[in-house]
Amino acid sequence: MSAHRTRLIAALDTASYDQALQWATALDGIVDAIKLGLEFTYACGLDAVKALGNRQDLFLDLKLHDIPNTVSSGLRALTPIKPRLMTIHALGGAEMISRSRATLEDAFDNDEKRPKLLAVTVLTSMNEQSLNEIGINATPLDEVVRLGRMAIRAGADGLVCSAHEITALRDALGDGPELVVPGIRPAGSNTDDQKRIMTPAQAAQAGADWIVVGRPITRADDPAAAAQAIQNELQAVTRCR
Numbered sequence: 302m303s304a305h306r307t308r309l310i311a312a313l314d315t316a317s318y319d320q321a322l323q324w325a326t327a328l329d330g331i332v333d334a335i336k337l338g339l340e341f342t343y344a345c346g347l348d349a350v351k352a353l354g355n356r357q358d359l360f361l362d363l364k365l366h367d368i369p370n371t372v373s374s375g376l377r378a379l380t381p382i383k384p385r386l387m388t389i390h391a392l393g394g395a396e397m398i399s400r401s402r403a404t405l406e407d408a409f410d411n412d413e414k415r416p417k418l419l420a421v422t423v424l425t426s427m428n429e430q431s432l433n434e435i436g437i438n439a440t441p442l443d444e445v446v447r448l449g450r451m452a453i454r455a456g457a458d459g460l461v462c463s464a465h466e467i468t469a470l471r472d473a474l475g476d477g478p479e480l481v482v483p484g485i486r487p488a489g490s491n492t493d494d495q496k497r498i499m500t501p502a503q504a505a506q507a508g509a510d511w512i513v514v515g516r517p518i519t520r521a522d523d524p525a526a527a528a529q530a531i532q533n534e535l536q537a538v539t540r541c542r
């Protein structure tokens with residue numbers, strides 16, 4: 302058993318480079334990593350992603366989902382950015398995941414420096430009803446565990462899931478996979494479009510390796526203070542696993 306700290310990723314969802322830089326600067330030394338996703342990347346381009354990613358640990362969240370050749374080639378094109386974490390959709394299937402992992406291994410001699418490949422399971426904005434609407438007659442919990450098993454077996458280093466599924470995933474897959482958990486809302490904050498939410502402390506208690514928090518930080522009057530409050534909440538949870 303080892304002491305394990307849940308780390309905080311701030312999602313810098315904006316189309317403005319200046320805004321992202323301002324947040325990244327204010328949060329430097331408070332959060333453990335920053336996340337740049339579709340909005341920032343499409344609006345500002347990969348050079349801007351690289352510039353911000355050179356300053357702090359980077360989670361590059363582009364959620365690739367296409368045929369195996371297209372996804373693995375797309376990942377290869379992103380490797381000069383050297384993110385710490387990258388996302389693809391588990392729904393792309395086992396071959397897409399295994400080819401993606403092989404591409405990343407091929408691009409990095411040093412496995413320590415290789416970006417960790419995360420498979421997104423069921424988006425935290427979805428509940429059982431939204432799964433039914435797309436023809437999946439399962440609970441989010443069952444669907445996440447099913448996709449999670451497949452994705453880890455195929456070569457993903459970790460999974461993106463909600464905090465509600467952490468215990469079941471640990472039971473099914475053990476401590477190895479990195480579990481990255483969005484849908485985090487400090488008590489009393491606006492849930493926005495998130496459906497499967499928990500507080501930072503609850504997610505840490507459940508065993509999240511990383512939590513991802515966007516609007517509760519970026520829409521706060523003082524983003525640095527909001528992020529520090531979340532870190533304090535995480536650090537108050539001591540757990541061993």
Ligand SMILES: O=C(O)c1cc(=O)[nH]c(=O)n1[C@@H]1O[C@H](COP(=O)(O)O)[C@@H](O)[C@H]1O
Binds near residue numbers: 312388461483
């Ligand atoms: O892959 C992700 O990071 C992700 C997966 C998921 O299931 N749910 C989810 O919210 N996210 C991302 O996590 C961030 C959550 O942002 P907030 O809802 O503002 O805290 C966003 O940048 C989402 O793109």
